[in-house]
Amino acid sequence: MSDIDAFLPDSAFNLGAHAADWREAIRLAGAGLVAAGFTTEAYTDEMIETVEKMGPYIVIAPGLALAHSRPSDAVLNTGLSWVRLDEPVEFGNKANDPVSLVIGLAGRDESEHITVMSAIAAALSKADKREKLASAATPEDIRDVLKG
Known part of the structure; x- marks a missing residue:
């Protein structure tokens, strides 16, 4: 099992979700973190508070938000x-x-937080990978693109 399999299990995915606004989109990302056992629901509120205080800096590329606190x-x-x-x-x-696309990120400490965030940012900085991720049909397909 690779790191990406451990950090992004099937229970953390919601493909084809609907959100009325950015807060609801972050709540969906938070629900995936909770379902996978990565966070408590309090972390979802912390992610929303971060955007309320700091602004939408979490939108790191066209069409992509990296929700975190x-x-x-x-x-x-x-x-x-x-x-x-x-x-x-x-x-x-x-x-x-x-x-x-909203990716929720939870890190137990600064080191793990930065390691995972850097790996995701590197994968998503490539336009061809972003296109493949946008059309990937299953969690396994998405993990395969991230590994490649």
Whole structure:
């Protein structure tokens, strides 16, 4: 089992989800983190509070938000969730809105948080990988693209 399999289990995926707004999109990402056993529900609130305080800096590429907050007691294990929205939502980031992919990130400590965030950012910085991820049909297909 590779790191990506451990950090992104099937229970952390929601493909074809609907969100009315950015808060609901982050709640969906938080639900995936909770379902996978990575966080408590309190972490979802922390992710939303982060955007309310810091702005939509989590929208790191066109159509992509990396929802996260600082490591806290609400993080049980380091991991990711993956939410693909059926209709994109606005986060308020003029350069990269609207968002159709929300990746939830929980790190137990700063080191793990940065390691996982860097690996995801590296994979998503390549346009061809983003296209493959956008059309991948299953969690396994998505993990295969991330591994490649």
